[in-house]
Amino acid sequence: MIETPLTLPCGTALPNRLANAAMTERIARPGNLVSDELVRLYARWAKGRPGLQITGNIQTTHDHLEAAGNVVAQAADLDGLRRLAAAAKAGGPAIAQISHAGRQTPKGVNPAPLAPSAVPLAGTGFDHGAPVAMTPAQIEAMVAGFAETAALCREAGFDGVQVHSAHGYLLSAFLNPLANRREDAWGGSEPARARALLAVVDAIRTACGPTFLLSVKLNSADFQEGGFTLSDCAQVARRLQDAGVDLLEISGGNYEQPAMILGGRRDDRRESTRAREAFFLDYAAELRGSVTLPMMVTGGFRTRAAMEAALAEGACDVIGLGRPMIADPDFPRRLIAGETEGQPDPEITPRSAQMAWWYEQIVRLSNGLEPDHEMTGEAAMTAFRAREAERLATYQAHWRAG
Numbered sequence: 594m595i596e597t598p599l600t601l602p603c604g605t606a607l608p609n610r611l612a613n614a615a616m617t618e619r620i621a622r623p624g625n626l627v628s629d630e631l632v633r634l635y636a637r638w639a640k641g642r643p644g645l646q647i648t649g650n651i652q653t654t655h656d657h658l659e660a661a662g663n664v665v666a667q668a669a670d671l672d673g674l675r676r677l678a679a680a681a682k683a684g685g686p687a688i689a690q691i692s693h694a695g696r697q698t699p700k701g702v703n704p705a706p707l708a709p710s711a712v713p714l715a716g717t718g719f720d721h722g723a724p725v726a727m728t729p730a731q732i733e734a735m736v737a738g739f740a741e742t743a744a745l746c747r748e749a750g751f752d753g754v755q756v757h758s759a760h761g762y763l764l765s766a767f768l769n770p771l772a773n774r775r776e777d778a779w780g781g782s783e784p785a786r787a788r789a790l791l792a793v794v795d796a797i798r799t800a801c802g803p804t805f806l807l808s809v810k811l812n813s814a815d816f817q818e819g820g821f822t823l824s825d826c827a828q829v830a831r832r833l834q835d836a837g838v839d840l841l842e843i844s845g846g847n848y849e850q851p852a853m854i855l856g857g858r859r860d861d862r863r864e865s866t867r868a869r870e871a872f873f874l875d876y877a878a879e880l881r882g883s884v885t886l887p888m889m890v891t892g893g894f895r896t897r898a899a900m901e902a903a904l905a906e907g908a909c910d911v912i913g914l915g916r917p918m919i920a921d922p923d924f925p926r927r928l929i930a931g932e933t934e935g936q937p938d939p940e941i942t943p944r945s946a947q948m949a950w951w952y953e954q955i956v957r958l959s960n961g962l963e964p965d966h967e968m969t970g971e972a973a974m975t976a977f978r979a980r981e982a983e984r985l986a987t988y989q990a991h992w993r994a995g
């Protein structure tokens with residue numbers, strides 16, 4: 594049942610099964626510091642009483658961001674991170690998603706981002722630089738960066754972290770044979786491709802101890818010919834379980850094949866997926882044959898019926914909610930109270946305005962406003978483009994000057 598508490602192996606008790614899935618906010622202050630708006634956003638979401646709050650991706654280093662407006666973990670911003678953690682924890686446990694964007698870093702942030710191999714992104718429609726293959730020393734430094742970021746989050750009061758190893762960002766690219774063409778100890782076979790992620794997990798556990806909630810977000814598959822497969826995923830999941838991960842979140846896709854937003858491969862949307870709502874639930878159910886660690890599935894859940902069915906069949910233990918938390922920040926509380934049975938997806942046109950629309954609603958929430966369901970796609974896109982340009986200019990002025 595969605596309202597049933599769950600205690601994770603680290604000892605953290607989730608008051609219910611509905612998690613606020615990580616959603617990048619892009620509203621950091623200049624210098625990529627925690628802003629008042631960001632604190633307000635998580636305070637708002639805390640009122641919706643999710644069983645677990647997961648922040649949008651906080652970056653381990655300022656030169657590999659998912660977007661110019663990301664927060665970058667910095668010791669000098671400990672007070673900001675403390676305020677963020679306290680706001681997010683007002684309704685229950687909260688963890689910070691931590692990430693390194695790798696080759697998906699926008700060109701304006703870094704024209705030569707580090708990656709497992711020098712394989713550029715294909716056909717994403719976004720502007721990315723030419724990736725540079727990491728040296729083993731750079732990989733070790735990246736691993737240490739994740740551990741330092743996790744330790745900082747712990748000091749700030751977060752209950753744990755989620756390592757972002759999905760959606761094509763650096764650790765996910767290491768897992769993907771199309772992006773990782775290395776022939777050294779960090780590429781090739783599945784254990785070698787998983788080595789970077791496992792090293793990050795081990796380093797965080799060593800730095801933060803056994804009671805720190807350690808979650809990993811992992812693709813069920815990349816949905817690309819020759820890419821990361823469900824069978825790879827099952828093996829990585831077993832390794833993560835053995836390494837003592839507390840909560841495995843299953844998603845899918847990357848910038849080249851955005852299944853996390855669109856739902857599975859466009860030409861292969863399963864009948865069963867439509868019925869069960871959640872894009873990756875069938876994959877999670879298959880993974881259950883390989884692992885017993887607590888699992889969360891994110892993507893597509895909209896109704897209580899589908900959530901209850903997924904929990905009842907044991908396909909997952911926690912339901913991840915992304916866009917529904919933006920459309921109705923009180924969604925978990927209202928579902929559990931029986932005030933709603935679910936929510937439909939808003940009609941956002943044109944389709945290309947989708948993400949802009951969600952980002953602009955996040956800005957509204959962060960300014961203390963409620964979501965505006967009447968916002969048009971065109972208006973969202975115009976506002977979003979202007980905002981992103983301004984954020985990039987702010988980023989460049991700060992880091993290039995410094």
Ligand SMILES: Cc1cc2nc3c(=O)[nH]c(=O)nc-3n(C[C@H](O)[C@H](O)[C@H](O)COP(=O)(O)O)c2cc1C
Nearest residue numbers: 614615616617649650853891892893914915916951
């Ligand atoms: C605005 C927005 C920002 C997102 N940012 C992140 C992120 O920072 N990290 C991440 O792992 N997933 C991110 N996602 C993906 C969501 O966590 C989730 O996997 C996806 O939206 C599918 O779930 P949903 O159908 O409930 O929205 C983002 C999604 C949206 C809509």
